Amino acid sequence: MRQRTATWIFLATLSFVWAVSTPLVLAKEKSSQKESVSKEKSAGDKESKKEATAEAKEGKKEVVASVNGTPIYMADLDTEMNRYEKQMSMTGQAPDAAKLAEMRKKVLDSLISRELLKQQSQKLGIKVSDEEVAAQVDALKKRFPSEAEFTSTLKKMNLTEDKLKQQFSQDMAIKKMIDEQVANKVTITPEETKAFYDGNPDLFKAPEMVRASHILIKVDPKASPEDKAKAKEKIVAIQERIKKGEDFAAVAKEVSECPSSANGGDLDFFQRGQMVGPFEDAAFKLKPGEYSDVVETQFGFHLIKVTDKKEAGVTPYDDIKAKIEQHLKQDKVNKELTAYVDQLKSQAKVEIFLK
Incomplete structure (x- = not known):
């Protein structure tokens, strides 16, 4: 009965800060050749295929950026771009070439920021236990109707469960670090929440x-x-x-x-x-x-x-103040996180090779 906008739970759940970055899984192409082809042509075909495969592998190994000597590959960027494009296509959007180019720069920047945060979490010695990772994966599985649908979604995202666990482990470590270094240091006062409520009356009109x-x-x-x-x-x-x-x-x-x-x-x-x-x-x-x-x-x-x-009326302040506080804190955390990443960038050697 209720009209709902469809969302892809898996995409929404897969990341904590930025979209999860994974190596691109290349499917092996199957080809059949007739036995009547001459040995010379067959040899030539094999040589051409070797060259094409080498070029393809070389393209995927192309380094588009480097963070303190750690490379970010074209495959990583392509994977993230594919995910963003899928998300946009699900909402009926078809970005033009200019928007895609702009998006590509933003995605690369997010990969660089994520790598900086990962390196910093490792530098600070932040650990995530196998039990914590397993709990996250189990919680995600429960949001699917069946194990088969979960596995099918992983396959569509070019992921295995082991790779998913690795990514969760990295992202959970990043999240722990952000909590310790940024979020836990952010506070919102009652005066701030009341000022926001009083200054935005239209936001609290209840139908x-x-x-x-x-x-x-x-x-x-x-x-x-x-x-x-x-x-x-x-x-x-x-x-x-x-x-x-x-x-x-x-x-x-x-x-x-x-x-x-x-x-x-x-x-x-x-x-x-x-x-x-x-x-x-x-x-x-x-x-x-x-x-x-x-x-x-x-x-x-x-x-x-x-x-x-x-x-219809106005939602009372006492009924909404907790949500206002949460909103203001998240907004402040985002700003502080941006500043934190900028500081890491200023102290790091970041090179961008993408044209």
Whole structure:
């Protein structure tokens, strides 16, 4: 029911500071040749392939930057660019050549910054245990429907589980260092949070919201008139049960064909624009405790019960101050982290060879 924007959990979870940098895994190409090819041509083909393979390997070994003597390869940059382009394509964006060139510079800069932070974490002797890494990987796995889908996603990202663990270990060490050297030294005062609240009133306007439960009997959009009529009869019969006094939540658990049935049909609070039109229109017309008549949407037939309502207004300061503090701290940490990386750069030998 709720209209959600799809996100790729794996991409969002894979990194702590910058996108994880991994060596590019090159797939081996399969080729078949007819036995009738002459030995001379076959030998020539083999020699050409050797040269092409050597050129390809040499291209991937091309050094695009160096951080205190540690090279950053074209393969690293290509891998990160591929990830960014995938993320952009998922949002329907198609960057032009100029934007891609600008993005490429930013990605390289992030790889350099990440290498500096990694080297600094090693210099400070920051360690991450195998148990900590395993816990992170297990937590990530649980966000996938199955082990097979987790493995499939790794494959799409040109990763193995061992490589993922290595990257988590490096990134967790970086995060520990950032916490120790930057984040833990940042504080936000109550005066700062109150000043932000008072200075940005538009940010804290709360829209009208309702909390509703529903019972759904699904109808396929391509269903025949007969099947649609049967579904309508079913929801009407359920409506009669509610009218006779049966508990809405109990009936929802028993008969609703929406995943929310597990919670008695509860959909929690939502504002306008989060639900499909007919459902939303019906819900916002009801008062807490009231039931709707049968409502038809593209999903099927619904019975709706509004359980709570919040009028439009301004979110009270006490209700939002913790989130303001978190926002202000993250903003300040980001600025301090930028300064910290700039300081590391000033003390390091960084060379860029990318044209």
